[in-house]
Amino acid sequence: MTGQSEKLIAIFGGSGFIGRHLVRRLAEQGWRIRVIVRDTQKASFLKVSGRVGQISLVPASSTNEQSVASAVQGADAVVNLVGILYERGKRSFQAIHINGAKNIAKACAKAGVKHLIHISALGADNASPSKYAQSKAAGETAIKDAFPGATIFRPSVVLGPEDGFFNLFGRLIQIFPIVPFFTNTVPHAEGGGGPKFQPVYVGDVVAAVSQAVSDDSYAGKTYELAGPRIYDMREIITIVNNEAQRKRWIIGLPFFVAGITAFFLQFLPKPLITPDQVKQLKIGSLATGKLPGLDAFGITPTAAEGVISTYLKRYRPLQQNKRLRIKPNK
Ligand SMILES: NC(=O)c1ccc[n+]([C@@H]2O[C@H](COP(=O)([O-])OP(=O)(O)OC[C@H]3O[C@@H](n4cnc5c(N)ncnc54)[C@H](OP(=O)(O)O)[C@@H]3O)[C@@H](O)[C@H]2O)c1
Numbered sequence: 087m088t089g090q091s092e093k094l095i096a097i098f099g100g101s102g103f104i105g106r107h108l109v110r111r112l113a114e115q116g117w118r119i120r121v122i123v124r125d126t127q128k129a130s131f132l133k134v135s136g137r138v139g140q141i142s143l144v145p146a147s148s149t150n151e152q153s154v155a156s157a158v159q160g161a162d163a164v165v166n167l168v169g170i171l172y173e174r175g176k177r178s179f180q181a182i183h184i185n186g187a188k189n190i191a192k193a194c195a196k197a198g199v200k201h202l203i204h205i206s207a208l209g210a211d212n213a214s215p216s217k218y219a220q221s222k223a224a225g226e227t228a229i230k231d232a233f234p235g236a237t238i239f240r241p242s243v244v245l246g247p248e249d250g251f252f253n254l255f256g257r258l259i260q261i262f263p264i265v266p267f268f269t270n271t272v273p274h275a276e277g278g279g280g281p282k283f284q285p286v287y288v289g290d291v292v293a294a295v296s297q298a299v300s301d302d303s304y305a306g307k308t309y310e311l312a313g314p315r316i317y318d319m320r321e322i323i324t325i326v327n328n329e330a331q332r333k334r335w336i337i338g339l340p341f342f343v344a345g346i347t348a349f350f351l352q353f354l355p356k357p358l359i360t361p362d363q364v365k366q367l368k369i370g371s372l373a374t375g376k377l378p379g380l381d382a383f384g385i386t387p388t389a390a391e392g393v394i395s396t397y398l399k400r401y402r403p404l405q406q407n408k409r410l411r412i413k414p415n416k
Pocket of ligand 1: 103123128166170186206208240244245250
């Protein structure tokens, strides 16, 4: 414990991928944690991340102004991790990324919260062709208008055991003999490996957030969180293929194929890819270098290779685990 035991932090989206790592980290630091979730039953696994009574689960939705106001009451710090990748009915980018963020920032200002941390995304830009990226930029503006001292983080693709990105390729590699990547040029030409990414380790993201929640020197600033290396799509799929010990064909396809595929897949209850995600994918996710990054927190970014080998093993062929299997009694 670091002597923070009296302090209370409220985390919106604490049951998600980044959230569960943050909850664990802040619990180790001795914070009292209020995780604001829509379904407390579904998030009950979080309770074991701290000692008895340290973590409480409070039902609220960021889109409900009244429930947000009571959820932040008495908190010293608040973190907003709420985000969606695709729209469904009332769960639009406007409702979640902009109105929800505004509700949280307004409630924090009114309740006298000292530190507000908002998680946006690299590529947040009003002029982006992607609605997701536009809404992330508008969400930042809504936050800053209501709470100018907020700290904003823009992570690149985040990697870790429960991530959506590397695990998606792991699942595809497990099932299909051919795995495509998408490129704007001829696959074998210079730069033909598709869009570029700078994946950042979830442990580094939560390490930065856990400093910003109690340090005034990060207030009112925006940080880009990116990993130490740039990879194109083909390299990323190749790494996953190697980690999964598979020999899949990795082929480059033009982006219009991704567009057509996404058009049909967007209607699935949980779409693999949507047309808006294709627009984001085309841009990639690289730090601009114009904003401070992990170094401002004294964090040396963790290399992706060192981490993904620990959790992509699960996509290896079953025979690899034969020695571990228990033979049934005859
Ligand atoms: N993961 C990445 O690679 C990445 C990269 C860049 C930026 N980001 C941003 O980082 C943030 C966290 O990402 P993540 O990967 O941890 O996302 P995640 O796993 O999808 O978690 C999102 C969380 O938001 C909650 N939520 C959704 N709608 C809500 C609402 N109306 N009210 C309250 N809670 C709600 C979800 O809980 P329910 O169970 O209730 O749905 C979940 O706990 C997001 O803003 C995301 O855009 C992530």
